[in-house]
Amino acid sequence: MKRKQNLTTSLITILLMIILVIYLLPLVLMVTNSFKSYGEVMLNALSLPEAFTFDNFKKVFETMDYPKAFFNTFVITLIGVSGIIVMGSMAGYKLARTKTKLSKYVFLYCIMPMMIPFQSFMITLVQVSKGMHLTNSVLGITVVYWGLGAPMAIFLYQGFAKSIPLELEEAAIIDGCNQFQLFTQIIFPLLKSVTAAVIVVNAMWVWNDFLLPLLVLGTDKKNQTLQLAAYSFMGQYKMEWQNIMGAAILIIIPALIIYLIFQKHIIKGMIAGAVKG
Protein backbone atom coordinates (compact mmCIF):
# COMPACT_ATOMS: atom_id res chain seq x y z
CA MET A 1 0.00 0.00 0.00
CA LYS A 2 2.69 2.43 1.03
CA ARG A 3 4.80 1.53 -1.96
CA LYS A 4 1.91 2.08 -4.31
CA GLN A 5 1.34 5.48 -2.79
CA ASN A 6 4.98 6.39 -3.21
CA LEU A 7 4.79 5.43 -6.84
CA THR A 8 1.73 7.60 -7.45
CA THR A 9 3.34 10.60 -5.78
CA SER A 10 6.48 10.27 -7.86
CA LEU A 11 4.36 9.91 -10.99
CA ILE A 12 2.45 13.07 -10.09
CA THR A 13 5.72 14.87 -9.39
CA ILE A 14 7.12 13.87 -12.76
CA LEU A 15 3.89 14.86 -14.49
CA LEU A 16 3.92 18.24 -12.77
CA MET A 17 7.55 18.77 -13.70
CA ILE A 18 6.79 18.14 -17.36
CA ILE A 19 3.81 20.49 -17.22
CA LEU A 20 5.94 23.10 -15.49
CA VAL A 21 8.73 22.98 -18.06
CA ILE A 22 6.25 23.49 -20.90
CA TYR A 23 4.45 26.11 -18.86
CA LEU A 24 7.57 28.21 -18.33
CA LEU A 25 9.09 27.63 -21.77
CA PRO A 26 7.98 31.03 -23.12
CA LEU A 27 9.80 32.75 -20.27
CA VAL A 28 12.90 30.65 -20.85
CA LEU A 29 12.89 31.63 -24.52
CA MET A 30 12.57 35.26 -23.48
CA VAL A 31 15.69 34.98 -21.34
CA THR A 32 17.83 33.08 -23.87
CA ASN A 33 16.95 35.33 -26.77
CA SER A 34 17.67 38.51 -24.88
CA PHE A 35 21.36 37.57 -24.88
CA LYS A 36 21.54 36.92 -28.62
CA SER A 37 22.41 39.16 -31.51
CA TYR A 38 19.83 40.07 -34.13
CA GLY A 39 21.28 37.61 -36.62
CA GLU A 40 21.26 34.76 -34.17
CA VAL A 41 17.63 35.31 -33.17
CA MET A 42 16.65 35.26 -36.81
CA LEU A 43 18.71 32.17 -37.50
CA ASN A 44 17.97 30.17 -34.41
CA ALA A 45 15.56 31.37 -31.75
CA LEU A 46 15.44 28.04 -29.95
CA SER A 47 19.04 27.31 -29.08
CA LEU A 48 21.04 28.75 -26.25
CA PRO A 49 22.96 31.89 -27.18
CA GLU A 50 26.36 31.17 -28.73
CA ALA A 51 28.04 34.26 -27.39
CA PHE A 52 26.38 36.06 -24.50
CA THR A 53 25.99 39.71 -25.33
CA PHE A 54 24.71 42.43 -23.04
CA ASP A 55 24.39 44.91 -25.91
CA ASN A 56 20.63 44.46 -26.05
CA PHE A 57 20.21 45.42 -22.43
CA LYS A 58 22.50 48.40 -22.84
CA LYS A 59 20.54 49.64 -25.81
CA VAL A 60 17.18 49.14 -24.12
CA PHE A 61 18.40 50.76 -20.93
CA GLU A 62 19.40 53.91 -22.77
CA THR A 63 16.66 54.13 -25.40
CA MET A 64 13.75 53.84 -23.06
CA ASP A 65 15.43 55.87 -20.31
CA TYR A 66 15.02 53.05 -17.86
CA PRO A 67 16.10 54.88 -14.67
CA LYS A 68 13.54 57.63 -15.29
CA ALA A 69 10.74 55.18 -16.06
CA PHE A 70 11.65 53.09 -13.04
CA PHE A 71 11.68 56.13 -10.79
CA ASN A 72 8.29 57.31 -12.09
CA THR A 73 6.71 53.90 -11.59
CA PHE A 74 8.20 53.68 -8.11
CA VAL A 75 6.89 57.10 -7.10
CA ILE A 76 3.43 56.42 -8.51
CA THR A 77 3.21 53.04 -6.76
CA LEU A 78 4.54 54.38 -3.45
CA ILE A 79 2.36 57.48 -3.21
CA GLY A 80 -0.63 55.78 -4.79
CA VAL A 81 -0.62 52.82 -2.42
CA SER A 82 0.17 54.98 0.66
CA GLY A 83 -2.80 57.20 -0.08
CA ILE A 84 -5.06 54.20 -0.55
CA ILE A 85 -3.95 52.83 2.82
CA VAL A 86 -4.45 56.11 4.70
CA MET A 87 -7.89 56.75 3.20
CA GLY A 88 -8.98 53.14 3.32
CA SER A 89 -7.99 52.47 6.92
CA MET A 90 -9.45 55.71 8.26
CA ALA A 91 -12.75 55.36 6.45
CA GLY A 92 -12.98 51.60 6.91
CA TYR A 93 -12.41 51.86 10.66
CA LYS A 94 -14.87 54.69 11.19
CA LEU A 95 -17.52 53.03 9.05
CA ALA A 96 -17.19 49.83 11.06
CA ARG A 97 -17.50 51.70 14.36
CA THR A 98 -20.37 54.05 13.51
CA LYS A 99 -23.68 52.26 13.59
CA THR A 100 -25.93 54.93 12.10
CA LYS A 101 -28.01 54.88 8.94
CA LEU A 102 -25.79 57.55 7.44
CA SER A 103 -22.73 55.38 8.00
CA LYS A 104 -24.42 52.45 6.27
CA TYR A 105 -25.22 54.54 3.20
CA VAL A 106 -21.74 56.03 3.09
CA PHE A 107 -20.29 52.52 3.25
CA LEU A 108 -22.48 51.34 0.37
CA TYR A 109 -21.52 54.41 -1.65
CA CYS A 110 -17.83 53.77 -0.98
CA ILE A 111 -17.81 50.12 -2.02
CA MET A 112 -20.18 50.51 -4.98
CA PRO A 113 -17.33 51.35 -7.41
CA MET A 114 -16.04 47.77 -7.00
CA MET A 115 -18.93 46.78 -9.26
CA ILE A 116 -18.25 49.39 -11.95
CA PRO A 117 -15.70 48.36 -14.59
CA PHE A 118 -12.98 50.96 -15.07
CA GLN A 119 -13.46 50.97 -18.84
CA SER A 120 -17.04 52.11 -18.47
CA PHE A 121 -16.06 55.49 -17.06
CA MET A 122 -12.53 55.96 -18.38
CA ILE A 123 -13.54 58.46 -21.09
CA THR A 124 -15.02 60.95 -18.68
CA LEU A 125 -12.38 60.16 -16.05
CA VAL A 126 -9.79 61.55 -18.46
CA GLN A 127 -11.89 64.69 -18.86
CA VAL A 128 -12.32 65.10 -15.10
CA SER A 129 -8.60 64.59 -14.51
CA LYS A 130 -7.81 67.14 -17.20
CA GLY A 131 -10.16 69.61 -15.56
CA MET A 132 -8.34 69.12 -12.26
CA HIS A 133 -4.93 69.50 -13.96
CA LEU A 134 -3.89 66.00 -12.97
CA THR A 135 -3.00 64.80 -16.47
CA ASN A 136 0.55 64.72 -17.84
CA SER A 137 1.89 64.58 -14.33
CA VAL A 138 3.42 61.76 -12.31
CA LEU A 139 2.01 63.14 -9.07
CA GLY A 140 -1.36 63.81 -10.67
CA ILE A 141 -1.98 60.19 -11.60
CA THR A 142 -1.29 59.02 -8.02
CA VAL A 143 -4.29 61.05 -6.84
CA VAL A 144 -6.47 59.30 -9.41
CA TYR A 145 -5.29 55.95 -8.06
CA TRP A 146 -6.48 56.96 -4.58
CA GLY A 147 -10.04 57.24 -5.83
CA LEU A 148 -9.86 54.02 -7.84
CA GLY A 149 -8.19 51.94 -5.12
CA ALA A 150 -10.02 53.22 -2.04
CA PRO A 151 -13.27 51.20 -2.45
CA MET A 152 -11.69 47.76 -2.09
CA ALA A 153 -9.40 48.96 0.71
CA ILE A 154 -12.40 50.33 2.60
CA PHE A 155 -14.22 47.04 2.11
CA LEU A 156 -11.30 45.03 3.52
CA TYR A 157 -10.56 47.39 6.42
CA GLN A 158 -14.22 47.68 7.40
CA GLY A 159 -14.59 43.92 7.50
CA PHE A 160 -11.58 43.50 9.75
CA ALA A 161 -12.12 46.53 11.99
CA LYS A 162 -15.50 45.12 13.04
CA SER A 163 -13.67 42.34 14.89
CA ILE A 164 -11.53 44.64 17.06
CA PRO A 165 -13.01 44.61 20.58
CA LEU A 166 -14.50 47.90 21.73
CA GLU A 167 -13.10 47.39 25.25
CA LEU A 168 -9.65 47.98 23.88
CA GLU A 169 -10.61 51.43 22.68
CA GLU A 170 -12.36 52.27 25.92
CA ALA A 171 -9.29 51.26 27.90
CA ALA A 172 -7.08 53.43 25.71
CA ILE A 173 -9.40 56.42 26.13
CA ILE A 174 -9.38 55.97 29.91
CA ASP A 175 -5.59 55.89 29.78
CA GLY A 176 -5.75 59.35 28.23
CA CYS A 177 -5.50 58.60 24.53
CA ASN A 178 -7.14 61.14 22.25
CA GLN A 179 -9.01 60.04 19.14
CA PHE A 180 -6.08 60.64 16.83
CA GLN A 181 -3.63 58.71 19.02
CA LEU A 182 -6.18 55.96 19.43
CA PHE A 183 -6.29 55.47 15.68
CA THR A 184 -2.60 55.82 14.85
CA GLN A 185 -1.17 53.98 17.86
CA ILE A 186 -3.77 51.37 18.78
CA ILE A 187 -6.08 50.68 15.87
CA PHE A 188 -3.82 51.00 12.84
CA PRO A 189 -1.19 48.56 14.15
CA LEU A 190 -3.97 46.05 14.85
CA LEU A 191 -5.06 46.28 11.23
CA LYS A 192 -1.67 45.24 9.92
CA SER A 193 -2.76 41.97 8.30
CA VAL A 194 -5.28 43.90 6.19
CA THR A 195 -2.68 46.55 5.46
CA ALA A 196 -0.35 43.86 4.13
CA ALA A 197 -3.07 42.52 1.85
CA VAL A 198 -3.96 46.02 0.64
CA ILE A 199 -0.30 46.77 -0.11
CA VAL A 200 0.17 43.55 -2.07
CA VAL A 201 -3.01 43.79 -4.13
CA ASN A 202 -2.66 47.48 -4.93
CA ALA A 203 1.09 47.56 -5.49
CA MET A 204 0.82 44.73 -8.03
CA TRP A 205 -2.04 46.51 -9.74
CA VAL A 206 -0.48 49.99 -9.87
CA TRP A 207 2.98 48.72 -10.84
CA ASN A 208 1.66 46.69 -13.76
CA ASP A 209 -1.20 49.01 -14.75
CA PHE A 210 -1.15 50.11 -18.34
CA LEU A 211 -4.47 51.66 -19.35
CA LEU A 212 -4.71 54.52 -16.85
CA PRO A 213 -1.12 55.72 -17.48
CA LEU A 214 -1.78 55.43 -21.21
CA LEU A 215 -4.83 57.65 -20.84
CA VAL A 216 -3.60 60.34 -18.46
CA LEU A 217 0.20 60.49 -18.60
CA GLY A 218 0.40 61.59 -22.22
CA THR A 219 3.25 60.98 -24.62
CA ASP A 220 5.92 63.04 -22.88
CA LYS A 221 8.83 60.72 -22.20
CA LYS A 222 9.67 62.27 -18.85
CA ASN A 223 6.35 61.04 -17.41
CA GLN A 224 6.52 57.47 -18.71
CA THR A 225 6.05 54.48 -16.46
CA LEU A 226 7.84 51.19 -17.10
CA GLN A 227 4.79 49.72 -18.81
CA LEU A 228 4.36 52.72 -21.10
CA ALA A 229 8.08 52.82 -21.88
CA ALA A 230 7.99 49.12 -22.69
CA TYR A 231 5.03 49.55 -24.98
CA SER A 232 6.48 52.46 -26.93
CA PHE A 233 9.90 50.80 -27.13
CA MET A 234 8.45 47.55 -28.37
CA GLY A 235 6.32 49.36 -30.90
CA GLN A 236 9.30 51.32 -32.14
CA TYR A 237 11.65 48.33 -32.53
CA LYS A 238 9.20 45.99 -34.19
CA MET A 239 10.75 42.66 -35.16
CA GLU A 240 14.01 43.39 -33.36
CA TRP A 241 13.12 40.64 -30.98
CA GLN A 242 16.44 40.52 -29.16
CA ASN A 243 15.85 44.10 -28.01
CA ILE A 244 12.21 43.48 -27.17
CA MET A 245 13.08 40.46 -25.05
CA GLY A 246 15.75 42.51 -23.32
CA ALA A 247 13.17 45.18 -22.58
CA ALA A 248 10.75 42.55 -21.29
CA ILE A 249 13.37 41.27 -18.86
CA LEU A 250 14.27 44.73 -17.60
CA ILE A 251 10.57 45.41 -16.99
CA ILE A 252 10.02 42.10 -15.20
CA ILE A 253 13.14 42.12 -12.99
CA PRO A 254 12.01 44.59 -10.30
CA ALA A 255 8.70 42.77 -9.82
CA LEU A 256 10.47 39.42 -9.91
CA ILE A 257 12.96 40.36 -7.19
CA ILE A 258 10.19 41.66 -4.95
CA TYR A 259 8.16 38.53 -5.66
CA LEU A 260 10.97 36.11 -4.86
CA ILE A 261 11.82 37.88 -1.60
CA PHE A 262 8.27 38.39 -0.34
CA GLN A 263 6.50 35.57 -2.14
CA LYS A 264 4.96 34.07 0.99
CA HIS A 265 3.50 37.44 1.95
CA ILE A 266 2.46 38.20 -1.58
CA ILE A 267 0.57 34.96 -2.07
CA LYS A 268 -0.93 35.24 1.41
CA GLY A 269 -1.93 38.84 0.73
CA MET A 270 -3.48 37.93 -2.60
CA ILE A 271 -5.51 35.18 -0.97
CA ALA A 272 -6.59 37.44 1.90
CA GLY A 273 -7.58 40.16 -0.56
CA ALA A 274 -9.39 37.64 -2.71
CA VAL A 275 -11.25 35.68 -0.10
CA LYS A 276 -12.46 38.70 1.78
CA GLY A 277 -13.01 40.79 -1.32
Next chain:
Amino acid sequence: MNKTTFKKFSSLLQFFVYTSPAIIAITAFVGIPFLTTINYSFRSWNGIDKVSTFVGLKNYIRLFTDDQAFIHAIVFTFIYAFFVVIFVNILALLCAQLLESKIRGKGIFRTAFYLPNIISLVVIGFIWKFICTRVFDQLATATSISFFELSWLGDPKLAVATVIFISVWQGLGFYMVIYIAGLQSVPEDIGEAAMIDGASSFRKFFKITLPMIMPSISFCMFYSVANSMKMFDLIFSLTGGGPGGATTPMALDIYNTAFGKQMMGYGTAKSVILFIIVAAISVIQINFFKNKEVES
Protein backbone atom coordinates in the same frame (compact mmCIF):
# COMPACT_ATOMS: atom_id res chain seq x y z
CA MET B 1 -25.88 74.03 23.15
CA ASN B 2 -26.59 71.27 25.63
CA LYS B 3 -24.32 68.35 26.24
CA THR B 4 -26.03 65.63 24.16
CA THR B 5 -26.32 67.72 21.00
CA PHE B 6 -22.70 68.71 21.38
CA LYS B 7 -21.70 65.08 21.69
CA LYS B 8 -23.76 64.13 18.67
CA PHE B 9 -22.29 66.98 16.71
CA SER B 10 -18.74 66.08 17.64
CA SER B 11 -19.15 62.43 16.72
CA LEU B 12 -20.68 63.43 13.39
CA LEU B 13 -17.77 65.79 12.82
CA GLN B 14 -15.35 63.00 13.60
CA PHE B 15 -17.18 60.66 11.27
CA PHE B 16 -16.59 63.08 8.43
CA VAL B 17 -13.00 63.81 9.36
CA TYR B 18 -12.25 60.11 8.95
CA THR B 19 -14.40 59.34 5.93
CA SER B 20 -14.28 62.52 3.84
CA PRO B 21 -10.87 61.95 2.20
CA ALA B 22 -12.11 58.67 0.78
CA ILE B 23 -15.54 60.06 -0.07
CA ILE B 24 -13.99 62.99 -1.93
CA ALA B 25 -11.52 60.83 -3.86
CA ILE B 26 -14.16 58.25 -4.81
CA THR B 27 -16.63 60.94 -5.82
CA ALA B 28 -14.06 62.78 -7.93
CA PHE B 29 -12.64 59.78 -9.76
CA VAL B 30 -15.52 57.32 -9.90
CA GLY B 31 -18.79 59.03 -8.94
CA ILE B 32 -18.57 62.11 -11.12
CA PRO B 33 -16.99 60.33 -14.14
CA PHE B 34 -19.63 57.61 -13.97
CA LEU B 35 -22.55 60.05 -13.83
CA THR B 36 -21.13 62.22 -16.61
CA THR B 37 -20.66 59.08 -18.69
CA ILE B 38 -24.39 58.43 -18.46
CA ASN B 39 -25.11 62.07 -19.27
CA TYR B 40 -22.82 62.16 -22.32
CA SER B 41 -24.20 58.90 -23.66
CA PHE B 42 -27.25 60.92 -24.73
CA ARG B 43 -25.11 63.55 -26.41
CA SER B 44 -22.93 64.05 -29.42
CA TRP B 45 -19.50 65.31 -28.38
CA ASN B 46 -15.99 65.15 -29.78
CA GLY B 47 -14.18 65.73 -26.50
CA ILE B 48 -12.44 68.88 -27.67
CA ASP B 49 -15.30 71.36 -28.06
CA LYS B 50 -16.76 72.80 -24.92
CA VAL B 51 -20.28 72.25 -26.21
CA SER B 52 -22.09 69.00 -26.83
CA THR B 53 -25.53 68.58 -28.35
CA PHE B 54 -28.33 66.49 -26.94
CA VAL B 55 -29.23 63.71 -29.35
CA GLY B 56 -31.52 61.57 -27.21
CA LEU B 57 -31.24 57.85 -27.82
CA LYS B 58 -29.48 58.25 -31.16
CA ASN B 59 -26.18 56.87 -29.86
CA TYR B 60 -27.84 53.77 -28.48
CA ILE B 61 -29.89 53.14 -31.62
CA ARG B 62 -26.79 53.47 -33.76
CA LEU B 63 -24.88 51.07 -31.54
CA PHE B 64 -27.25 48.22 -32.13
CA THR B 65 -28.35 48.91 -35.69
CA ASP B 66 -25.42 50.46 -37.48
CA ASP B 67 -22.21 49.30 -35.83
CA GLN B 68 -21.00 45.88 -36.88
CA ALA B 69 -17.71 46.44 -35.04
CA PHE B 70 -19.37 46.92 -31.68
CA ILE B 71 -21.72 43.98 -32.06
CA HIS B 72 -18.73 41.88 -33.02
CA ALA B 73 -16.82 43.16 -29.99
CA ILE B 74 -19.69 42.08 -27.71
CA VAL B 75 -19.79 38.63 -29.32
CA PHE B 76 -16.02 38.23 -29.10
CA THR B 77 -15.97 39.36 -25.47
CA PHE B 78 -18.57 36.75 -24.56
CA ILE B 79 -16.83 33.95 -26.47
CA TYR B 80 -13.50 34.91 -24.93
CA ALA B 81 -14.89 35.20 -21.41
CA PHE B 82 -16.77 31.90 -21.69
CA PHE B 83 -13.75 29.83 -22.71
CA VAL B 84 -11.26 31.58 -20.44
CA VAL B 85 -13.51 31.18 -17.40
CA ILE B 86 -14.15 27.48 -18.10
CA PHE B 87 -10.56 26.53 -18.91
CA VAL B 88 -8.79 28.63 -16.31
CA ASN B 89 -11.01 27.39 -13.50
CA ILE B 90 -10.94 23.71 -14.42
CA LEU B 91 -7.19 23.66 -15.05
CA ALA B 92 -6.41 25.69 -11.95
CA LEU B 93 -8.50 23.39 -9.79
CA LEU B 94 -6.84 20.36 -11.36
CA CYS B 95 -3.34 21.74 -10.75
CA ALA B 96 -4.29 22.70 -7.21
CA GLN B 97 -5.54 19.18 -6.58
CA LEU B 98 -2.29 17.71 -7.94
CA LEU B 99 -0.21 20.07 -5.83
CA GLU B 100 -2.20 19.16 -2.74
CA SER B 101 -1.35 15.47 -3.04
CA LYS B 102 1.64 14.48 -0.97
CA ILE B 103 4.40 15.47 -3.35
CA ARG B 104 7.78 16.98 -2.69
CA GLY B 105 8.72 20.53 -3.65
CA LYS B 106 5.20 21.95 -3.39
CA GLY B 107 6.55 25.41 -2.69
CA ILE B 108 8.69 25.46 -5.82
CA PHE B 109 5.80 24.39 -8.01
CA ARG B 110 3.54 27.02 -6.52
CA THR B 111 6.14 29.75 -6.94
CA ALA B 112 6.78 28.76 -10.54
CA PHE B 113 3.13 28.48 -11.57
CA TYR B 114 2.42 31.88 -10.08
CA LEU B 115 5.27 33.51 -12.02
CA PRO B 116 3.40 34.66 -15.16
CA ASN B 117 1.01 36.47 -12.86
CA ILE B 118 3.53 39.03 -11.73
CA ILE B 119 4.33 40.01 -15.32
CA SER B 120 2.25 42.79 -16.81
CA LEU B 121 -0.09 41.77 -19.61
CA VAL B 122 1.52 44.23 -22.01
CA VAL B 123 4.85 42.44 -21.70
CA ILE B 124 3.13 39.03 -21.84
CA GLY B 125 1.62 40.11 -25.14
CA PHE B 126 5.01 40.86 -26.64
CA ILE B 127 6.60 37.65 -25.37
CA TRP B 128 3.86 35.57 -26.99
CA LYS B 129 3.96 37.58 -30.17
CA PHE B 130 7.58 36.49 -30.40
CA ILE B 131 6.67 32.85 -29.74
CA CYS B 132 3.81 32.80 -32.22
CA THR B 133 5.75 34.41 -35.04
CA ARG B 134 9.51 33.91 -34.79
CA VAL B 135 9.69 30.71 -32.74
CA PHE B 136 6.81 28.93 -34.49
CA ASP B 137 8.28 29.93 -37.85
CA GLN B 138 11.55 28.24 -37.05
CA LEU B 139 9.85 25.22 -35.53
CA ALA B 140 7.86 24.88 -38.74
CA THR B 141 10.97 24.86 -40.91
CA ALA B 142 12.83 22.58 -38.55
CA THR B 143 10.11 20.01 -37.94
CA SER B 144 7.55 20.65 -40.69
CA ILE B 145 4.77 19.91 -38.19
CA SER B 146 1.71 21.65 -39.60
CA PHE B 147 0.70 22.93 -36.16
CA PHE B 148 3.56 25.42 -36.29
CA GLU B 149 2.84 26.42 -39.86
CA LEU B 150 -0.57 27.82 -38.96
CA SER B 151 -0.86 31.55 -38.62
CA TRP B 152 -1.78 31.71 -34.95
CA LEU B 153 -2.07 35.48 -34.88
CA GLY B 154 -2.89 36.17 -38.52
CA ASP B 155 -5.97 34.04 -38.98
CA PRO B 156 -9.09 35.53 -37.36
CA LYS B 157 -10.35 32.25 -35.86
CA LEU B 158 -6.94 31.04 -34.72
CA ALA B 159 -6.15 34.46 -33.23
CA VAL B 160 -9.20 34.17 -30.99
CA ALA B 161 -8.00 30.77 -29.80
CA THR B 162 -4.49 32.10 -29.23
CA VAL B 163 -5.75 34.99 -27.13
CA ILE B 164 -7.85 32.63 -25.03
CA PHE B 165 -4.93 30.24 -24.57
CA ILE B 166 -2.53 32.97 -23.46
CA SER B 167 -5.04 34.42 -21.01
CA VAL B 168 -5.50 31.00 -19.45
CA TRP B 169 -1.74 30.51 -19.30
CA GLN B 170 -1.23 33.84 -17.59
CA GLY B 171 -4.10 33.58 -15.10
CA LEU B 172 -3.69 29.92 -14.13
CA GLY B 173 -1.28 30.50 -11.23
CA PHE B 174 -3.47 33.07 -9.51
CA TYR B 175 -6.58 30.89 -9.51
CA MET B 176 -4.53 27.84 -8.56
CA VAL B 177 -3.29 29.61 -5.44
CA ILE B 178 -6.86 30.51 -4.45
CA TYR B 179 -8.00 26.93 -4.99
CA ILE B 180 -5.08 25.57 -2.97
CA ALA B 181 -6.13 27.82 -0.10
CA GLY B 182 -9.66 26.50 -0.47
CA LEU B 183 -8.54 22.85 -0.53
CA GLN B 184 -6.41 23.36 2.56
CA SER B 185 -9.45 24.55 4.49
CA VAL B 186 -11.23 21.23 3.86
CA PRO B 187 -10.82 19.10 7.01
CA GLU B 188 -9.08 15.83 6.16
CA ASP B 189 -11.18 13.60 8.42
CA ILE B 190 -14.34 14.13 6.35
CA GLY B 191 -12.60 12.80 3.27
CA GLU B 192 -11.10 9.91 5.19
CA ALA B 193 -14.49 9.00 6.64
CA ALA B 194 -15.96 8.95 3.15
CA MET B 195 -13.15 6.71 1.89
CA ILE B 196 -13.74 4.26 4.73
CA ASP B 197 -17.43 4.24 3.84
CA GLY B 198 -16.38 3.13 0.39
CA ALA B 199 -16.58 6.31 -1.67
CA SER B 200 -14.27 6.39 -4.70
CA SER B 201 -11.84 9.30 -4.84
CA PHE B 202 -13.79 10.55 -7.86
CA ARG B 203 -16.99 10.57 -5.85
CA LYS B 204 -15.23 12.05 -2.86
CA PHE B 205 -14.08 14.97 -5.00
CA PHE B 206 -17.52 15.78 -6.38
CA LYS B 207 -19.56 15.08 -3.28
CA ILE B 208 -17.27 16.42 -0.56
CA THR B 209 -14.39 18.51 -1.83
CA LEU B 210 -16.32 20.52 -4.39
CA PRO B 211 -19.14 21.63 -2.07
CA MET B 212 -16.60 22.44 0.65
CA ILE B 213 -14.61 24.77 -1.57
CA MET B 214 -17.68 26.54 -2.97
CA PRO B 215 -16.54 29.92 -1.57
CA SER B 216 -13.27 29.64 -3.55
CA ILE B 217 -15.13 28.56 -6.66
CA SER B 218 -17.61 31.38 -6.42
CA PHE B 219 -14.80 33.91 -5.95
CA CYS B 220 -12.75 32.54 -8.86
CA MET B 221 -15.77 32.46 -11.14
CA PHE B 222 -16.71 35.98 -10.16
CA TYR B 223 -13.20 37.32 -10.58
CA SER B 224 -12.44 35.53 -13.84
CA VAL B 225 -15.71 36.65 -15.42
CA ALA B 226 -15.21 40.26 -14.37
CA ASN B 227 -11.61 40.26 -15.56
CA SER B 228 -12.43 38.68 -18.90
CA MET B 229 -15.22 41.14 -19.61
CA LYS B 230 -12.82 44.03 -18.98
CA MET B 231 -9.74 42.68 -20.72
CA PHE B 232 -7.68 45.18 -22.66
CA ASP B 233 -3.89 45.17 -22.07
CA LEU B 234 -3.02 41.77 -23.52
CA ILE B 235 -4.98 42.35 -26.73
CA PHE B 236 -3.55 45.84 -27.06
CA SER B 237 0.01 44.58 -27.27
CA LEU B 238 -0.54 41.11 -28.77
CA THR B 239 -2.91 41.62 -31.70
CA GLY B 240 -4.00 45.24 -31.45
CA GLY B 241 -7.53 43.90 -31.88
CA GLY B 242 -6.80 42.35 -35.26
CA PRO B 243 -6.73 40.70 -37.66
CA GLY B 244 -9.59 42.77 -39.01
CA GLY B 245 -11.13 43.38 -35.60
CA ALA B 246 -11.42 39.64 -34.88
CA THR B 247 -9.98 39.99 -31.40
CA THR B 248 -11.33 43.41 -30.43
CA PRO B 249 -13.05 43.21 -27.03
CA MET B 250 -15.58 45.77 -25.85
CA ALA B 251 -13.04 47.71 -23.80
CA LEU B 252 -10.74 48.15 -26.81
CA ASP B 253 -13.65 49.11 -29.04
CA ILE B 254 -14.63 51.78 -26.52
CA TYR B 255 -11.04 52.99 -26.42
CA ASN B 256 -10.82 53.15 -30.22
CA THR B 257 -14.14 54.96 -30.53
CA ALA B 258 -13.34 57.57 -27.92
CA PHE B 259 -9.62 58.15 -28.30
CA GLY B 260 -9.01 56.97 -31.87
CA LYS B 261 -12.05 58.40 -33.65
CA GLN B 262 -12.67 61.16 -31.09
CA MET B 263 -16.33 60.23 -30.76
CA MET B 264 -16.63 60.74 -27.04
CA GLY B 265 -20.41 60.87 -26.82
CA TYR B 266 -20.78 57.67 -28.81
CA GLY B 267 -18.00 56.04 -26.81
CA THR B 268 -19.76 56.80 -23.54
CA ALA B 269 -22.92 55.11 -24.84
CA LYS B 270 -20.85 51.98 -25.46
CA SER B 271 -19.39 52.37 -21.95
CA VAL B 272 -22.87 52.35 -20.48
CA ILE B 273 -23.66 49.12 -22.35
CA LEU B 274 -20.45 47.56 -20.98
CA PHE B 275 -21.47 48.58 -17.47
CA ILE B 276 -24.98 47.16 -17.86
CA ILE B 277 -23.65 43.83 -19.15
CA VAL B 278 -21.08 43.49 -16.36
CA ALA B 279 -23.59 44.53 -13.69
CA ALA B 280 -26.21 42.10 -15.00
CA ILE B 281 -23.76 39.20 -14.99
CA SER B 282 -22.64 40.11 -11.45
CA VAL B 283 -26.21 40.10 -10.17
CA ILE B 284 -26.93 36.72 -11.80
CA GLN B 285 -23.73 35.26 -10.34
CA ILE B 286 -24.38 36.57 -6.85
CA ASN B 287 -27.84 34.99 -6.83
CA PHE B 288 -26.59 31.73 -8.31
CA PHE B 289 -23.81 31.23 -5.78
CA LYS B 290 -25.89 32.42 -2.86
CA ASN B 291 -28.17 29.44 -3.40
CA LYS B 292 -25.24 27.05 -3.86
CA GLU B 293 -23.48 28.12 -0.71
CA VAL B 294 -26.59 27.75 1.40
CA GLU B 295 -27.01 24.22 0.12
CA SER B 296 -23.51 23.11 1.00
